[in-house]
């Protein structure tokens with residue numbers, strides 16, 4: 001693998017939470033992720049999956065070790081550089097969709113594009129294309145309460161892709177959905193991964209869903225035990 005194929009490089013990374021009893025949530029984790037990988041992180045409850053995902057998403061900082069995103073050391077960045085990198089390079093989908101209830105599907109996907117300075121017309125074109133990609137071209141004007149749970153998550157996926165991030169992160173993104181809708185979302189992610197060549201990193205409890213990804217990273221007690 002050449003250096004330019006690497007999008008995330010994690011070296012000797014540890015996370016210790018110190019509120020009350022010390023918890024060693026991650027212990028000397030090493031992980032290299034290539035551009036365009038479709039990867040899942042699995043492991044028992046409390047094993048450190050979300051902690052690792054939050055550090056990759058620049059939502060949290062390691063206690064020790066380094067994380068390079070696209071060759072840049074995130075641990076050495078100022079707060080404003082961290083925010084900029086997060087906005088430019090990362091897209092997020094969480095267990096709950098966090099869509100704005102008073103806005104339509106189209107407006108929810110347009111929102112991050114308008115915030116990043118796109119014109120109304122550009123934002124609308126991109127949002128329409130992405131909502132078509134997730135199979136919701138006939139639901140553009142529906143608000144979240146007029147959509148099913150699976151459809152809301154599909155809007156959330158379209159919104160995460162709006163600013164064309166290099167890395168899309170999903171934390172138990174199908175945790176509230178039934179098996180059929182969950183599988184549909186994973187098949188959709190696979191399709192988007194092939195179409196846009198973005199890197200997908202998804203935390204899940206469900207080994208059957210993880211099987212749908214190209215690489216499974218298994219964490220037990222803060223350590224990667226297989227990859």
Ligand SMILES: Nc1ncnc2c1ncn2[C@@H]1O[C@H](COP(=O)(O)OP(=O)(O)OP(=O)(O)O)[C@@H](O)[C@H]1O
Pocket residue numbers: 017018019023024025043044045046047048049050051052205
């Ligand atoms: N903010 C925090 N403060 C203190 N301890 C924390 C904090 N967040 C997580 N932990 C602890 O760190 C460990 C790893 O938690 P983490 O949420 O990363 O696990 P997880 O594998 O994602 O679990 P789950 O599958 O149940 O969501 C756990 O023991 C947890 O109690």
